[in-house]
Amino acid sequence: MEGQETLKNPPESSDNHLPATTTTTTTEEVEEDINTALDLTSYQLHDLDSVELPPTLVELDLTANRLSQLDPRITLLSHLKKLSLRQNLFDDAGIDSLSSSHAISGLEELVLRDNKLTKIPDVSIFKNLLVFDVSFNEIPSSSGLSKVSNTLLELYVSKNEVTKIEEIEHFHELQILELGSNRLRVMENLETLINLQELWLGRNRIKAVNLCGLKCIKKLSLQSNRLTSMKGCEECVALEELYLSHNGITKMEGLSTLANLRVLDIASNKLTAIEDIEKLARLEDLWLNDNQIASLEDMAEAVAGSRETITTIYLEHNPCAKSPNYTATLRQILSNIQQIDSQVFA
Template sequence: MAGNEVPSSSEVLDLTNEHLHSLEKVELNSQLRVLDLTANRLSSIDPRILSLTGLVSVNFRQNLLTDVSAWAEAACKGTLEDLEFRDNQLKEIPALPGFSKLRRLEFSYNEIHSIEALAALGPAPIQELYLAANKIPAITGISQLSQLTTLELGSNRIKSIENLESQALLKELWLGRNRISTVQGLSHMKSLRCISLQSNRLESMLGFEACTGLEELYLSHNGIWRIEGLGSLKNLKILDVSNNRISKVEGLESQTQLEDLWLNDNAIPSLDDAALASGLKPVTATLTVIYLEGNPAAQDPAYEERIRQLLPKLKQLDSKHNLS
């Protein structure tokens, strides 16, 4: 809420988990600013909500809505900052022109096939946009949303990282569980701090070189063969390349801040210098967490002892060993 202003009790209505099928027996104060209808059985939007002029936050999470196109005519266009339709049965995003203060918009866990309707928002100051777990095939309709700092598009049908030229302020980009085979379109993202491309179709981890502000890089469950392209990413604290095809630890020479390294379920054959030991030397002063289980190397009888020797600051080794 703007300026962290706290609304009075008369301006807040929380009906979370009331199992309501309608709001016909509910009184809606004309001064309402915050309305939470999470976990009910609503299949339509009460017209009285649309007439409220001072709403700042509205949450329809976990209901049975199939059509919210009426929201385009809501009277709170000049005040609404947070709108959530997560976990309903929506097939389309409504046109939302004129919502001049909207900062957070959530449509995850629906059945949406296109996000082109977001173009109707115009230059809204949206900072957080959540569209996970839909059926979206492409990134479209958001070129005017230049203030975005968080974009969640995981668990969709996206094949390409594209149409993000206006999103130079992005700090978090979530694209896990899609169909992406190549990392591209990120050369302007100097502000990016976290990116997830887990469970895609990558065979190479090249393409992040210009994202020099990256602190967290998640690439598990792909087909990556080699650790590479990290030379300019000197701010990385977390690197997850688990569940890939990596057979050698390398390419970490510039990682002077790396704390967490996930390498489990790869093809690292042994603990010797050629496969693992020499590759870890650049991060011995910083690494506190490493996962190597699921590699042939982890079957070595002296596995834990040797890893402790290699990484003196280690606090966590795999899921079974807490060294602190």
């Protein structure tokens, strides 16, 4: 995803901490795993001539190889549910055989990310498809998505050259839509995505927020677009994470109704004050660095509802960050703060 990711580091694991009990794996179980799942990631294979493909395979991962043509044996794997061809050299012709492979029509997850595709492949044969990923290709249009099954839960078309959101109206079950790093200018045709929970549109050319009446979205990213206003999110009351960094936003607004908001990222904009978040009682991470916020004078009032919940705040590269006792003032206001800018507290 192109949203600002993990804000806190997970605890490091240690080989010294072994489980108290161990589970014995039988030879039969090992053989069953081998016969149902095959992971050939990063073998730099140019073809699969030397590879045995058990007919019982349910999962086949061919990520990071040098494949350009689909091995015909793959199209005969009638039990196959997950197929990853990520990071290979497939062009449109190289995967043509997928369109007529009735034996694998039960496929639920198809990953074609990071190849050389110039169009959405015809995957209409897969009536139970849940995950479809064609990110990091050379696709100029979303034309062809109308043939993708309406059972789809996750759709990834990031890092292509798509100019318009279209042919997605039938995805009533869709939960995740990723269209970051394209050439989109308008948010449109989202009205029927009534179950959408995550919308990732960073690194496009969008000038205005338009969620088309959707109210169930939990994660929204519009980082690195051309926004000058953040109006348009007011009715998204389920929203938990909002990423709007690297735009031209001048005022914090439309936030007071977002009672479930936990993460708010408005870094690298043109803000001069912290506003409209005093009623938010669940806010944990607040990113306001690289703006024009002059003072901490009204800080306590600005974050009144979340003084006990905010654990991470970024305000560096604002004029207020140069004020005397900057860190001490924030620690006094935010009773459970764990991180201020890059400084982490025990």
